[in-house]
Each structure stands twice: as C-alpha cells, then as structure tokens.
Amino acid sequence: MHQNSSAPSTSLIRRASERVATWLGPYTAMWLTIIVGGIVVVGLTKVAAEIYESIGEHDGAAAFDQPVLQWMIAHRSETLDQLVTNFTNIGGQVGMPILALVVFSVLTWKTRSWRPFILLASVAAGSVAMTIVGKQTFDRARPAIELAVPPYETSPSFPSGHTLNATAIMTIIAYLVCLEVKWNVTRVLVILACALFVVAMGLSRVFLGHHWLTDVLAAFALGFAWAGIVILAHRVFHSIRKVRIQSAKTTTVLPSA
Numbered sequence: 001m002h003q004n005s006s007a008p009s010t011s012l013i014r015r016a017s018e019r020v021a022t023w024l025g026p027y028t029a030m031w032l033t034i035i036v037g038g039i040v041v042v043g044l045t046k047v048a049a050e051i052y053e054s055i056g057e058h059d060g061a062a063a064f065d066q067p068v069l070q071w072m073i074a075h076r077s078e079t080l081d082q083l084v085t086n087f088t089n090i091g092g093q094v095g096m097p098i099l100a101l102v103v104f105s106v107l108t109w110k111t112r113s114w115r116p117f118i119l120l121a122s123v124a125a126g127s128v129a130m131t132i133v134g135k136q137t138f139d140r141a142r143p144a145i146e147l148a149v150p151p152y153e154t155s156p157s158f159p160s161g162h163t164l165n166a167t168a169i170m171t172i173i174a175y176l177v178c179l180e181v182k183w184n185v186t187r188v189l190v191i192l193a194c195a196l197f198v199v200a201m202g203l204s205r206v207f208l209g210h211h212w213l214t215d216v217l218a219a220f221a222l223g224f225a226w227a228g229i230v231i232l233a234h235r236v237f238h239s240i241r242k243v244r245i246q247s248a249k250t251t252t253v254l255p256s257a
Contacts, residue, residue, distance in 0.1 A: 037229030091162035131161040148209030167223025170194040
C-alpha cells in the first residue's frame with residue numbers, strides 16, 4: 001500500500017504550530033507581529049527616503065514630477081480648487097481620525113470585539129511614525145508656493161502624510177468590512193470605494209501643489225506595506241487561536257459512560 005509521504009511533515013508542522021500557540025498565545029503573537037513589522041517598515045521608510053535623496057530630480061519616476069504638476073495646474077479652476085481642498089481636508093489631522101473612528105466604532109459594535117480598535121491604533125501609529133521618519137530623513141522641499149493652492153504647508157514633502165494615512169487606514173477598513181459582509185458584490189464595491197478614495201486623496205495632493213507625484217507614489221507603497229503587516233498580524237491571531245481551540249479539543253478526556 002502506498003503511504004502518504006507528506007503525513008510526517010504535516011504532523012510535524014501541526015505539532016510545531018501547537019507549541020508556538022501554547023507558548024505565545026494569540027494576542028502576544030499579534031502584537032509581536034505588529035511590533036516587529038512596524039520596526040521593519042519604519043526602517044524601510046528611512047531607506048526609501050535615503051534612496052530618493054540620492055536620485056536626481058530628473059531620474060526615474062521623479063522625471064514625471066514637474067510635468068504632472070504642470071498638467072494639474074493647467075486644469076485648475078476656482079470651483080475645482082475649492083472642491084479638491086474640501087476633499088483633501090478629509091485626509092488631514094482632523095478629518096481622517098474622525099472618519100476612522102466612526103467606521104471602527106461601527107465595526108467594534110458589530111463584532112463585539114476591541115480588535116478593530118487595536119488594528120486602527122496600530123495602523124495609525126505606524127503610518128504617523130513612517131511619515132515622521134521619512135520627512136526627517138529626506139528634507140525634501142515641496143513645490144514652490146506660487147504653484148500651490150492655499151492653505152500652504154511648510155513641512156518636508158516626502159512622503160505624503162495624507163496619502164500614507166489614507167492608504168493604510170482605508171486598506172484596513174476594506175479588510176475588516178469584507179470579513180463582515182457575506183456578498184461578494186458588496187465586498188467588491190467596498191474595495192473599489194476604498195481604492196477610489198485612496199487614489200483620489202493622492203491625486204488631490206498633487207493637484208493642489210502640496211506634493212510631488214513621487215511623494216504620493218512612495219506613500220501608496222508604504223501605506224499598503226504597513227496595512228499588509230497589520231492584516232498579517234490579525235491573521236496570525238486567528239490562526240493561533242484556532243490551533244489552541246483544536247489542541248484543547250484533542251486533549252480533552254471525555255468521561256466514561
């Protein structure tokens with residue numbers, strides 16, 4: 001009879017998973033993943049900033065910064081400027097926290113769990129840390145004030161904080177909402193809505209002359225990377241909890257009849 005050669009390795013993996021689950025616990029594993037991942041992503045932000053600083057303004061994607069900004073300027077109007085300014089304020093220091101708290105409060109109430117707030121706090125703290133590290137490492141100048149729409153901003157340009165925060169937070173929102181809804185059509189609509197919001201936020205920063213295109217592209221990448229790590233931490237939590245539950249069931253001794 002042919003024996004399944006994968007059985008020993010599968011059994012070994014299962015036993016190893018049970019030992020890790022017993023040793024760490026789901027919450028410890030989740031926080032450990034978030035902390036280690038956060039350190040890695042913040043470090044990558046510093047590396048990315050140093051790479052951008054070493055690249056000339058006419059090299060690679062940076063060669064499109066000035067042409068894209070000029071194209072945006074050519075399509076401005078008083079009405080459109082005001083509409084875009086109102087929209088970009090949603091991603092600011094007041095608008096985005098309010099939006100995120102409303103959504104995560106609903107998710108916390110619906111799931112009867114504090115984990116949505118834990119994920120929100122983690123992703124928000126990480127995105128702020130990446131923004132600070134990036135700006136301090138690469139003191140990049142924003143587009144000239146005469147090319148920008150007021151109110152003007154004076155902090156370093158790289159990366160776009162509005163875009164980074166919006167990317168990370170909206171990705172987590174899409175992930176958590178998709179876990180709760182059952183219909184695939186609804187999930188697709190949620191993902192599309194969040195993606196549209198993120199892209200529009202990034203483009204609004206360039207349209208208003210507050211950031212270069214490369215500031216926004218870097219923010220997209222960093223935001224998605226950080227949100228992916230937080231999502232991974234959440235999946236690790238559920239995986240370890242599942243292993244613990246299964247392990248408890250297999251070790252339970254049923255009373256004899």
